[in-house]
Amino acid sequence: MDGWDDLGDPSSLEDKFDFSNGSDNSIEIVSIGNDNFDHRFKYLQQVDQDERPLHQDSDRRASLTLNSSEDRLESKVLVLYTGGTIGMEDNEQGALAPSSKPLTDKIRENPLLYDRHYDVCKTQDGNVLVLPRVKDTRRVLYKVVEYTPLLDSSNMCQVHWIKIANDIKEYYESYDGFVILHGTDTLSYTASALSFMLENLGKPVIVTGSQISIFQIRSDGVHNFIGALILAGNYDIPEVTVYFNHKLIRGNRTVKMSVKEFDAFDSPNFPNLAKVGLTIDVNMKSIFRSSTIKKFDVQSQLNLNVGILRIYPHISNHTVRSFMQSPMEGVILLTYGSGNFPSNRSDLIDELRLASDRNVIIVNCSQCSRGGTSDTYEAGKILSGIGVINGYDMTPEAALTKLSYVLSKSELTLQQKKDIMMTNIRGELSTDAIHNNELDLAAAVAKTLHLSGRQELNKLKKILYPALFQSAVREGDIDKIKEMQNYGADISMTDFDRRNILHTACSVGKLDIVKYCLENGVSVHIRDNYDISPLHEAVIADQHDIIRLLRHCGAHLTNEPMFLGDVLTNAAARGMIKRLQSYLLAGINLNQVDSIGLTPLHAAVLNNNIESVRYLLSQHVDLTIENKNGQSAIEVANQMQLNDIIELLKSSETKSKVH
Numbered sequence: 001m002d003g004w005d006d007l008g009d010p011s012s013l014e015d016k017f018d019f020s021n022g023s024d025n026s027i028e029i030v031s032i033g034n035d036n037f038d039h040r041f042k043y044l045q046q047v048d049q050d051e052r053p054l055h056q057d058s059d060r061r062a063s064l065t066l067n068s069s070e071d072r073l074e075s076k077v078l079v080l081y082t083g084g085t086i087g088m089e090d091n092e093q094g095a096l097a098p099s100s101k102p103l104t105d106k107i108r109e110n111p112l113l114y115d116r117h118y119d120v121c122k123t124q125d126g127n128v129l130v131l132p133r134v135k136d137t138r139r140v141l142y143k144v145v146e147y148t149p150l151l152d153s154s155n156m157c158q159v160h161w162i163k164i165a166n167d168i169k170e171y172y173e174s175y176d177g178f179v180i181l182h183g184t185d186t187l188s189y190t191a192s193a194l195s196f197m198l199e200n201l202g203k204p205v206i207v208t209g210s211q212i213s214i215f216q217i218r219s220d221g222v223h224n225f226i227g228a229l230i231l232a233g234n235y236d237i238p239e240v241t242v243y244f245n246h247k248l249i250r251g252n253r254t255v256k257m258s259v260k261e262f263d264a265f266d267s268p269n270f271p272n273l274a275k276v277g278l279t280i281d282v283n284m285k286s287i288f289r290s291s292t293i294k295k296f297d298v299q300s301q302l303n304l305n306v307g308i309l310r311i312y313p314h315i316s317n318h319t320v321r322s323f324m325q326s327p328m329e330g331v332i333l334l335t336y337g338s339g340n341f342p343s344n345r346s347d348l349i350d351e352l353r354l355a356s357d358r359n360v361i362i363v364n365c366s367q368c369s370r371g372g373t374s375d376t377y378e379a380g381k382i383l384s385g386i387g388v389i390n391g392y393d394m395t396p397e398a399a400l401t402k403l404s405y406v407l408s409k410s411e412l413t414l415q416q417k418k419d420i421m422m423t424n425i426r427g428e429l430s431t432d433a434i435h436n437n438e439l440d441l442a443a444a445v446a447k448t449l450h451l452s453g454r455q456e457l458n459k460l461k462k463i464l465y466p467a468l469f470q471s472a473v474r475e476g477d478i479d480k481i482k483e484m485q486n487y488g489a490d491i492s493m494t495d496f497d498r499r500n501i502l503h504t505a506c507s508v509g510k511l512d513i514v515k516y517c518l519e520n521g522v523s524v525h526i527r528d529n530y531d532i533s534p535l536h537e538a539v540i541a542d543q544h545d546i547i548r549l550l551r552h553c554g555a556h557l558t559n560e561p562m563f564l565g566d567v568l569t570n571a572a573a574r575g576m577i578k579r580l581q582s583y584l585l586a587g588i589n590l591n592q593v594d595s596i597g598l599t600p601l602h603a604a605v606l607n608n609n610i611e612s613v614r615y616l617l618s619q620h621v622d623l624t625i626e627n628k629n630g631q632s633a634i635e636v637a638n639q640m641q642l643n644d645i646i647e648l649l650k651s652s653e654t655k656s657k658v659h
C-alpha cells in the first residue's frame with residue numbers, strides 16, 4: 001500500500017509491477033532453448049547476411065512470432081486508487097467510509113474484473129490483475145496502487161492532485177494508460193486540474209468512481225471501472241477524461257450534476273467523447289491532442305491564491321472587497337447569464353477595478369451551466385472595460401484550476417497569463433472564433449455510391465481516409481494531407497491494422513511528414529496490431545533523424561527487455577551497426593541480455609564480427625557481463641582464439657581501467 005506522501009522507492013515499485021510474461025511466449029530464437037549455445041551460434045551463423053529486406057523485417061517478424069497466441073495483444077494500465085464511494089463500506093457509526101479491505105482482494109473475487117485463468121497462465125507477477133477478454137480489444141493487464149489514507153474526495157485538494165500527477169509521470173513509460181479511482185464529489189476539480197498539470201499528454205488518463213460501493217451488489221462501480229480500463233488500454237485518447245455511466249467526457253468539461261443518479265456527470269458545453277453501449281463509439285475527431293513536439297511533463301506547482309466568487313443580487317461591496325484582498329491573485333467571478341453583472345452597482349465595479357489594477361486576474365464565467373460569457377449585454381460589457389477577462393464557457397472547476405496553473409508559471413508576464421486564460425489550451429473552452437465549415441469527403445463519396453446509414457459511412461471512412469493518407473505520405477505530399485484534412489479526414493485515424501499515418505511516414509523515412517504529424521497531434525504511442533509503434537517502425541527502417549525527433553516528443557519502445565536483447569544480439573551477430581545505433585538512439589541499453597543470456601558483445605564475439613565489437617566498444621558497453629556459462633565476452637573470445645578481437649577487447653579493458 002502506498003501513502004500520499006511517498007509512493008515508495010520507484011525501483012521497488014517497478015519490481016512489484018513487473019509485467020514480464022511467463023516463458024511460454026516464444027520467438028524463433030527463444031525456442032532454440034535457453035542453455036544450448038551451440039544451437040544459438042549456428043542460428044546466428046545461418047542468418048542471411050546480405051539481404052537487406054530480410055534484415056529490415058527480422059525485428060518485425062520476431063515481434064509477430066512473440067505475439068502469436070490468440071490473446072497476443074496486451075496493454076498495461078496503472079490504476080491509482082485514491083478513495084471515494086467506489087471502495088467504501090459502512091463504518092461503526094453506519095456512515096460510508098473507505099473500507100479497510102484492500103480493493104485488490106475485492107477485485108480478485110469478481111470474475112468480471114479478474115480473469116483468474118489468464119493470470120495463472122501468463123503472468124508470473126502475483127500483483128498483476130487481468131481483465132477478462134473483450135472481443136476486438138487488447139487484453140488489459142492492470143495494477144492497483146492503493147493510496148493511504150484512502151479519502152472521501154471532499155478531503156482532497158491540490159496536494160493530492162500533485163501526488164497523482166507526479167505518480168503518472170513516474171510510471172508514464174511503463175504503462176499504456178492510467179485510471180484514477182476517485183470520489184465523485186470533487187472529481188471534476190481533480191480531472192480539470194490534472195488536465196492542465198499533465199503537459200503534452202500522449203496517453204489516456206481516465207478518472208472514474210461510483211455512486212454505490214463496489215462492495216455492494218448494485219454497484220455502478222464495476223462497470224465504470226471496466227469501461228475505464230478498456231478505454232485506457234485500447235484507445236488513442238491522450239486526454240484527462242472522466243468515464244461514468246457509459247459516457248466518456250473530457251475531464252475539464254465535467255460537472256457533477258446528480259447526487260443520486262448513476263448518471264452523475266455531465267458535459268454541458270461539449271459533446272461526450274465516447275458512448276459505450278453495444279459498441280464503443282469514440283468520437284475521434286473531438287479528441288483533444290497536444291500539437292507540440294515536446295515530451296510529456298508535469299507542472300507540479302499550483303498557485304493557491306485563487307478563488308470563486310458567485311455574484312448574487314444583494315452582495316455587498318465589503319464582501320467583494322474582502323474576497324479580493326491580498327494574497328488573492330486570481331478570481332473566477334460567477335456572473336449571471338451570458339456574463340452579466342449589475343451595472344448599476346458602481347460600488348462593486350469600483351472594487352473589481354481596484355483589484356484588477358492591483359494585478360488580480362479576474363475571469364468572468366457564467367453561473368449557467370450551458371453556454372458561456374459574451375459581450376452581448378451592456379451589463380456584461382462593463383466588466384471588460386475594467387480589465388475583467390472573458391472565461392467563455394469554462395466550468396467553474398476548469399476555470400479555477402486553470403487559473404491556479406497559469407498563475408504558477410512565473411516565467412510569464414501578466415498579459416501572457418491573461419491571454420492563456422482566454423485561449424483554449426486543453427479543450428476546456430470554446431470561443432465564437434471556432435468555425436466548423438469543413439467539407440466531408442467521405443459523405444460525398446458515400447452519396448455517389450448510394451450508401452446510407454452512419455455505420456456504412458464510418459466503414460467507408462475507415463477504408464478511404466487511411467488509404468488516401470498512405471498514398472500522400474509515400475508521395476511526400478504534405479499539401480495533399482492538408483487538403484484531406486480540409487475535407488474532414490482525421491489525421492489521427494488508424495486503418496484496420498491500427499496503423500496511423502505516422503507508422504507509414506516513419507517506415508518510408510519522410511521526416512517532414514513525421515514533423516507535420518507531430519505538430520498536428522498524431523500519437524507517437526499507438527501500437528499497431530503487430531505491436532509495432534511509429535518509433536519501432538523508424539528503428540526497423542534505420543531512420544535516425546526520425547528516431548531523434550520521435551524521442552524528443554516522448555516516444556519510447558515498450559517491448560519486453562528480452563525481445564530487445566534478442567534483436568540486439570541478432571544485429572550484433574550480423575554486423576548491423578546502423579541497427580545497433582537505431583536501438584541506442586531509441587533509448588535501448590546496448591548491454592541488454594537476450595533470451596539465452598548473451599549481450600550484444602557476446603553475440604558479436606561468437607560470430608567473429610569485429611565491426612560489431614568495435615562499435616559496441618566505442619559505446620562503452622560493459623565488458624564484465626557474463627553469459628550463462630559464467631564467461632565474459634573476452635573469455636569467449638579466448639576460447640574461440642579470436643586474436644584480433646581479443647586484442648581489441650583487452651585494449652578497451654585497459655582504457656576503462658585507466659579512466
Ligand SMILES: NC(=O)C[C@H](N)C(=O)O
Nearest residue numbers: 084085152153183184185
Ligand atoms: N460518490 C462518491 O464518491 C461521493 C464521496 N463522498 C466522495 O466523493 O468521495
